[in-house]
Every structure is written in C-alpha cells, then in structure tokens.
Amino acid sequence: MNTVATVDDDPAAAVDETALPVARRWHPWRWAVSAVALTLVAQFVHGLVTNPGWDWPTFLEYFTADAVLKALRVTVELTLYGTFFGFLLGVWLAIGRLSHNPVLQVISWTYIWAFRSIPLIVQLLFWFNLAYLYRTLSLGVPFGPAFVTFDVNGVISGFAAAVIGLALHQAAYAAEIIRAGIISVDPGQVEAAKSLGLPWRRQFFTIVAPQAMRGILPNAVNEVISLFKGTSIVSVMAIAELFYQVQVIFGRNGRVVPLLMVATVWYIVLTTILTVAQYYIERHFAKGSERELPPTPLQRVRRKIAEITAERR
Numbered sequence: 001m002n003t004v005a006t007v008d009d010d011p012a013a014a015v016d017e018t019a020l021p022v023a024r025r026w027h028p029w030r031w032a033v034s035a036v037a038l039t040l041v042a043q044f045v046h047g048l049v050t051n052p053g054w055d056w057p058t059f060l061e062y063f064t065a066d067a068v069l070k071a072l073r074v075t076v077e078l079t080l081y082g083t084f085f086g087f088l089l090g091v092w093l094a095i096g097r098l099s100h101n102p103v104l105q106v107i108s109w110t111y112i113w114a115f116r117s118i119p120l121i122v123q124l125l126f127w128f129n130l131a132y133l134y135r136t137l138s139l140g141v142p143f144g145p146a147f148v149t150f151d152v153n154g155v156i157s158g159f160a161a162a163v164i165g166l167a168l169h170q171a172a173y174a175a176e177i178i179r180a181g182i183i184s185v186d187p188g189q190v191e192a193a194k195s196l197g198l199p200w201r202r203q204f205f206t207i208v209a210p211q212a213m214r215g216i217l218p219n220a221v222n223e224v225i226s227l228f229k230g231t232s233i234v235s236v237m238a239i240a241e242l243f244y245q246v247q248v249i250f251g252r253n254g255r256v257v258p259l260l261m262v263a264t265v266w267y268i269v270l271t272t273i274l275t276v277a278q279y280y281i282e283r284h285f286a287k288g289s290e291r292e293l294p295p296t297p298l299q300r301v302r303r304k305i306a307e308i309t310a311e312r313r
Helices: 028-050 056-063 066-098 102-117 120-128 158-183 187-195 200-237 242-253 256-285 297-312
Strands: 136-140 146-151
Touching: 056 256, 066 102, 066 158, 066 200, 066 242, 066 256, 102 158, 120 158, 120 200, 158 200, 187 200, 200 242, 200 256, 242 256
Parallel strands: none
Antiparallel strands: 136 146
C-alpha cells in the first residue's frame, strides 16, 4: 500500500512555493512578427533619410516660412470658428431632437438629414456663391418692412463663407454626438435626482452632463480633427489656408514632395496636440467613474525611473 508523505510526516519536505522560479511562456511567433515589423520600420526610416527625393533642405526652408505660418494661422482660425459655432448650433439641434415638441423634432431631424447628405465641398461652394441667389440681405419684420439692408458681397467674404459652411456642416454631426452622449446616461440616475427634488439645471449640469461627456469627448475630438483636415477643401475657394499655400509654392518652384511634407507634418503636429488635450480632458471626466485614475505618460516615466534607481541601490 502506497502512502503519501505530508508536511507533518517530514517537515523537511515542506517547500516554499513562493521561492519556486516561474518560467515564462515562450512566444516565438510574437518575436518573429516583432522582428519583421521593426525591419520594415527601419527600412522606411532609412528611406526617409537617404532618399534624395524627399529633399529635406527644401522642407526645412519652407517649414517655418512666413507664408506657411500665415496659412497655418488661417487653418487654425477656420477650425476654431467652425468648431465653436458648429457645436453651439449642435447643442440646440440635439435639444430639439430630444424635446417633446414635434415641430422642433422635425426641424432638427430635417436639418441633420440634409447637411449630412450634402458633401462639404458643395456646401462651401453654395455659400461662396450666395450672391448669385441673393444680391442683398435685410433685417426687419418677417414679410414686412426691412430696417437694415446690406450687400451680400460686401458682408460675406470668402473666409466668412468658409466659416459658415464648415460650422453648418459640423453642427449636423455635433448634434448627433451630443444626443448620443445624453441618451447614454442611465435614466435611473435622472429619476433619482428628480426624487431628491433637484432643479432641472442642477440635474443636467451635475449629473447628466459629466457622464455624457465621457461618451461625447472621443467622438467630438474626432470630428474636430476631421474638420481641421477638412479645411483643406476650402482651397477651392482660393482661401490661403495651409494646403492652398503649399500648392501655390510648389506650383512656382516644382518641389511637390517636400512642400506636401510641410503640410503633412503641420497637420500631424496640430492633431497630436488635440490628441494630448483629449487624453487629459477624458482623464478629468473619468474621476467620477474610477476610484483611481490611471497614471499619465509622464507619471509612468517617473515611476519607471524610480524603479530602475531603486534596483541599482
């Protein structure tokens, strides 16, 4: 008859399981894929450095040129104005979609349906050529006398037409993003707030809005980034934004690739700034849903440096 030794039978047989080494699982395919990916990245970087077609001296010459920086400013202004007025109108459209008023619901839905159906370039060209339909615009009593009349060409410039087109286009998408964020909040929390007798404004700004922002922010930032890159479409209106100015320069000197890289790098830089801002804003609104916020990239670097310093000691 076989017997099994226990710790009570032989104290020396007791083994500290925590002292046993843990063998990591070998992943050969993971390392192979990583090696192939790093090889491709190294080849791409090598081509960027050694291929004379990229013409990096020309890139450095025009990257901070006055004409490019002025065009970049126009691009940023178009993005800011389009985002501000677009989301401002989008809030009211979202309220109209969520209201119990059938007239507001139909108007908001129709607006969103129409402006999401029409390409952005068509909208921009329409507002740019508004003077063909209306020579003058007036303010006064509807279907009655006009108090102020002004010439359309003198008021709506190319830049103003671009802002109007971008804002109205952006409002249709912003309305759906905001509406989706609001309806994602658990209705039970609103009912609990009502049962506590909280006023409507406090319900919305302290309960609904902070939770809705977690769903709104990622999509909203994506729309802002899309609008920032979409400003290149206004080049058809001969507005000196970044892409238009780059086209003008390489049309003169024939250096197409380095000038396109100038625009590309500026788009990447500003998109990166928006992405970093999105991360910290999302982290701020995550305070109510997570007990401990994840460390920021800078905190992770500091923690890793502290670990390496502690191991050396």
